[in-house]
Amino acid sequence: MPLVSQPVGRRERNKQEKLDRITAAARELFAERGVDEVTTQEIADKADIGAGTLFLYAKTKGELLLLVQNSTYADALVKGRSAAAAATDVLDAVMAIVRPVVECNRKQIDNGRTYLREMVFGDPSEPHHRDALDLSVQTEEAIAAVLLRDERTTAQDAAARAHIVSAIMFISMAATINAANPVDDVVQEIRDQVRVLLPE
Incomplete structure (x- = not known):
């Protein structure tokens, strides 16, 4: 039945x-x-x-921000995965995932930086915080899948490199020194660092 x-x-x-x-x-x-x-x-x-x-x-204003930003981040990740699928070069594919996330985070720079702070220091038992952390994990998984296109890369190395890419992205978006920088500058900074991670 x-x-x-x-x-x-x-x-x-x-x-x-x-x-x-x-x-x-x-x-x-x-x-x-x-x-x-x-x-x-x-x-x-x-x-x-x-x-x-x-x-x-939502118990705090920070949780309200997580609620708002999570849906935008999820949309950015969908866009990035789609763009990565069309990219043939591994570095270009990784950056295809990264760019929409950076764009999403920098629509309102102070909000984006506060969102990142809430992800790190917020209450992980709170559902909106859990959702934000899950989006971070999904981003790393998408990047790892792209890195595995290189046959020399093991699943363990891909996961470790994806985690490093996530850290680079996080620091570049959150850093006060980059607060006034446009999206293209932040993306280029991330690209320059990610390029060094990839096998020649």
Whole structure:
């Protein structure tokens, strides 16, 4: 007998609708003014919910930023994987994954840097933080898969190099010295370092 999916109940629909409103409100306000200049009360007001309800979905402003940025990061990773599939050179394919992630992170530079800080120092038991860490793992897996195109590279080496690429990317995006640099400069800095990692 085939399984029949159950319709989503009203309570679940209401929860999802509130989450969508919160995400949209936070995304808009963070993009306009940056995460540090927005209060949780403003987000609650814009989402047309009470502050107490807001905290049921995210306990801190940092978690709200993770919620917003995670969906953008996920889209960037899909775009990067697709571009990498079309690239024939290994370095170009790695950078095809990296570029959309950098672009996503630098749409609002302060928000991007705060997002990275939340990933490192946030509460890993919090679901939005877990999602962010999972996206980081997925990025490394995508890079490792590209590195394995080189037949001389073992799975262990590919995973280690992908982890190093992730660290390079993270530092380049988070570094204060790069705060004013355009995306192309940050991507070039990452490319120059990644090139040294790859076998000749």
